[in-house]
Amino acid sequence: MPRVFRLSLVVGVLALVTAACSSAEPVEGIEPPTPITSTEMQQLLAASTEPIVVNIWASWCTPCRSEAPLLGRAADAFGDDVEFVGLDVRDTPAGAAAFIGEFFPEAPITHYADRSGQIPVDLGASRGVPLTLFYRPGGELSYLHFGVIDERTLALQIDELVSG
């Protein structure tokens, strides 16, 4: 009897975990990000009147997926003071649309696409993803973060943009 009870407990816990862990389903009707050139991106940054956070991601990038929920929460929390821009690199339109639908269906983030992956290099970063760049109004780079960004760093750098 105790063996049956233990087995039932394990099965029950597994079922609960599986049910609780279901990922968000891709949302219908999400458009792929708009293609943008390096010149257009730099013009966008230079013309900005408020701070901009640029997150560079790709749907095939596992670390990008792991940090995406945090960026969505940050955009929801600070979207009034800071503009959030997503730059999808070296990706397919379908993959990018599914990624946006899964992680940023309603987050105030404007997404662009760079099929060549050259824009991050032109911005002074690298070809690796994820990357997060923090710009002051007018396009001055405040901070460049390589790799997965954590909550403390993201919050601190946004505060630097807002209070600076």
Next chain:
Amino acid sequence: MEFTLLAAAAIAGASAYTMLWWEARHGNAARCTGNLWEIGVVSAVVGIFIGRIVAMVIDGVNPLAHPMDVILVRSGISTVGASLGALAVFAWLSRREPTAMADGIAAAALAGLAGWHAGCLVRGTCLGTASDLPWAVAQAGSTVTRHPVGVYAAVALGAAAVTLAWWKAYRRAPAGAPASIAVIAAAATRLALEPFQPSISGGPVWFYAAALAVGIAGLVWSVLRR
């Protein structure tokens, strides 16, 4: 990037081990002092693992569909999940004499937490909210000075660990009191420093307050039981 997290974990482990080593030479209350290190490390590692899975579930990422995401601890660990997971594993592993083992590891756990927070110097994550205090520091390229909140936490927890270890070594502590004091110190430090932490959605203040209440209740119980 993840190497700085490993460095911080190494500092935490070294701090906890040093405290256990010092306590063993000064009459640690637990009879199984040698096992405390192993039990502590296993509890911490499993706690981090559970905390990461809880964070993934909260973020809507399926750990079964994306198992490799579990190792991306920089993306976030649930403090509540990690703490409760580590405590549950510790309780299970030390179930034969839980009070003595909890008292035995109390100061080392605080020292480990102090070491973890001191690791912010390696990770570059010491700074908190803006401040004009004389010891406030600015990050490179900025004019905004800030609370070195990671250093505050390391100093507070380190002082609590040393005081607790000294008390255990030279005074006769009631059974359960050192563990309760460790919980109080850890919870009070996190609760007091939460307003200075940079955060997107805020820390689990309710959890720190609940842990503080549990620690105080445990201390009262251990003193009355004596």
